[in-house]
Amino acid sequence: MEEKSLQSLKQHSELLAQFIIRLSKFYEGFSPDIDTELQKLRGHLSGRPDFTLAAVSVKKLNKTLRLADLTVRKYTADTLSQLEEAVKKLQHLLISEPALTKESAQILISLNQPVQSLFVLQSLCNKVLQLFQYASNVDSEDTYAARNVSTSTLALQKAILDELSQLIDTYTSKNPEDVQLQALRAKLKKGMTEDELLQSCIAIVRMVVQDSLSEASLSGKVIQSLHNALGDIQENVSQSIERSQSNFAARQSSHQEIKAKLDSIEDQLRQAESLEKLKKQAQAYLSSMASTLSEREEAEQKEQAELMTLLSAMQGQLIKLQKQTQHYRKKLAEQIVSTQTDALTKLGNRKAYDERVEKECQLAIDKKTPLALAVVDIDYFKSINDKFGHAAGDKTLQIVGKHLKSSLQTKDFIARWGGEEFVLLFPETDTKELKVKLEKIRVSLSKLPLKFRQEKISLTASFGGTCYRVGETPSAMFERADRLLYRAKHSGRNCVMIDQETI
Numbered sequence: 298m299e300e301k302s303l304q305s306l307k308q309h310s311e312l313l314a315q316f317i318i319r320l321s322k323f324y325e326g327f328s329p330d331i332d333t334e335l336q337k338l339r340g341h342l343s344g345r346p347d348f349t350l351a352a353v354s355v356k357k358l359n360k361t362l363r364l365a366d367l368t369v370r371k372y373t374a375d376t377l378s379q380l381e382e383a384v385k386k387l388q389h390l391l392i393s394e395p396a397l398t399k400e401s402a403q404i405l406i407s408l409n410q411p412v413q414s415l416f417v418l419q420s421l422c423n424k425v426l427q428l429f430q431y432a433s434n435v436d437s438e439d440t441y442a443a444r445n446v447s448t449s450t451l452a453l454q455k456a457i458l459d460e461l462s463q464l465i466d467t468y469t470s471k472n473p474e475d476v477q478l479q480a481l482r483a484k485l486k487k488g489m490t491e492d493e494l495l496q497s498c499i500a501i502v503r504m505v506v507q508d509s510l511s512e513a514s515l516s517g518k519v520i521q522s523l524h525n526a527l528g529d530i531q532e533n534v535s536q537s538i539e540r541s542q543s544n545f546a547a548r549q550s551s552h553q554e555i556k557a558k559l560d561s562i563e564d565q566l567r568q569a570e571s572l573e574k575l576k577k578q579a580q581a582y583l584s585s586m587a588s589t590l591s592e593r594e595e596a597e598q599k600e601q602a603e604l605m606t607l608l609s610a611m612q613g614q615l616i617k618l619q620k621q622t623q624h625y626r627k628k629l630a631e632q633i634v635s636t637q638t639d640a641l642t643k644l645g646n647r648k649a650y651d652e653r654v655e656k657e658c659q660l661a662i663d664k665k666t667p668l669a670l671a672v673v674d675i676d677y678f679k680s681i682n683d684k685f686g687h688a689a690g691d692k693t694l695q696i697v698g699k700h701l702k703s704s705l706q707t708k709d710f711i712a713r714w715g716g717e718e719f720v721l722l723f724p725e726t727d728t729k730e731l732k733v734k735l736e737k738i739r740v741s742l743s744k745l746p747l748k749f750r751q752e753k754i755s756l757t758a759s760f761g762g763t764c765y766r767v768g769e770t771p772s773a774m775f776e777r778a779d780r781l782l783y784r785a786k787h788s789g790r791n792c793v794m795i796d797q798e799t800i
């Protein structure tokens with residue numbers, strides 16, 4: 298071989314050796330077997346390269362790398378499926394976060410694409426990590442949604458919070474100045490930990506018990522005063538009976554007196570010796586009878602006056618009693634209305650719904666007519682609170698409540714179920730008619746001209762509707778409608794989902 302080409306071969310070999318050393322350093326750390334062999338290979342190639350030993354190392358590395366390739370592929374596939382599973386679980390917790398739900402859907406699409414290199418896998422891992430980070434922030438904003446709690450626990454907590462919020466509203470409308478209630482309200486708006494939620498529940502239960510005790514004492518007072526008034530009347534009546542008994546006795550004795558005098562006149566007439574004597578005696582008897590009669594008349598007048606006084610006293614007591622019972626009846630009626638009214642929207646509350654639905658189901662059975670129920674939930678309501686404040690959220694609830702009520706017929710019924718959810722009852726309505734009615738309401742609601750801080754808001758709601766099935770409980774019917782509402786939410790919101798089965 299010529300000197301020149303020998304020189305060039307040597308240069309190429311050295312270049313190749315350098316390249317292999319750098320490449321092997323790059324892959325160092327992949328696996329202990331490969332690391333050892335790469336170290337050996339670097340030894341064979343540095344200084345004065347020994348290509349024969351290097352070739353042996355390369356052969357061994359070839360075999361190990363082939364196996365490693367399979368391991369990497371399996372590792373990549375496993376990692377991808379673990380990531381996919383984790384993102385899917387996370388999606389359940391992010392239902393209320395549209396932006397994060399969208400983000401997680403995109404990550405799921407990427408996870409299902411072929412992965413060309415470990416760098417792609419790493420970038421996917423980073424994205425998933427980021428999503429978890431966002432989700433944990435959402436978590437800490439919603440303090441009551443404690444970490445690692447299941448969706449059903451969250452739903453339960455939400456239901457408790459809604460119920461608590463309604464109770465607080467009811468009591469606030471009765472006692473607007475109550476400091477404890479104001480503090481509870483503020484806490485509720487801010488969000489609560491599980492412990493705070495429990496403490497608030499206890500505070501409210503205490504309030505309810507106190508309230509019912511004071512109600513009981515009020516009822517006690519009214520009953521006591523009714524009892525006293527009845528006692529007075531009873532005494533007056535027995536006094537009057539006693540008096541009329543003694544008057545009767547007096548009258549009888551005065552009658553006997555008159556009768557005795559008449560008998561005596563009769564005797565005198567029979568035994569009369571002279572007319573003059575008879576005349577005198579008759580005059581004496583007649584004047585005595587006249588005085589007896591006038592005494593009697595006087596006594597009777599007195600008796601009559603006493604009776605009149607007694608009767609008018611009794612009448613006064615009866616009027617007082619009537620007024621008291623009327624006041625009590627009015628108070629009771631007010632209490633019934635206030636315990637069944639939602640303080641914010643002035644619509645019926647859950648208690649009112651519970652009573653009404655029982656009645657409507659019974660009517661549907663008796664009259665063999667269909668009864669439809671719909672659950673309505675405002676879409677992305679949280680974003681109104683977040684963007685414009687809780688007061689704007691409250692106003693929205695009032696407007697929506699009013700609009701829904703005005704869309705109903707007098708035979709229909711509406712209640713605020715809690716939060717941003719309303720429940721509607723449509724007697725004598727089947728699923729087909731229900732669909733038409735709800736679609737009409739949905740469209741009109743989406744056209745409501747809402748404006749906050751000069752910004753026009755487009756508001757929509759999702760609907761779940763079903764009809765009563767004979768034999769089922771009202772809550773089974775409600776749960777079916779609620780599941781349909783859930784489906785409406787997951788189908789993109791602003792739509793009506795109806796159960797096709799009818800009565």
Ligand SMILES: Nc1nc2c(ncn2[C@@H]2O[C@H](COP(=O)(O)OP(=O)(O)OP(=O)(O)O)[C@@H](O)[C@H]2O)c(=O)[nH]1
Nearest residue numbers: 393674675676677678679680682687690691716717
């Ligand atoms: N202003 C106000 N907000 C309330 C009231 N009751 C419940 N909320 C809020 O309503 C929001 C309901 O939010 P989500 O259940 O996440 O539902 P959403 O934002 O409407 O979203 P989707 O129902 O999924 O379309 C929560 O932020 C509650 O704090 C209330 O009486 N007044």
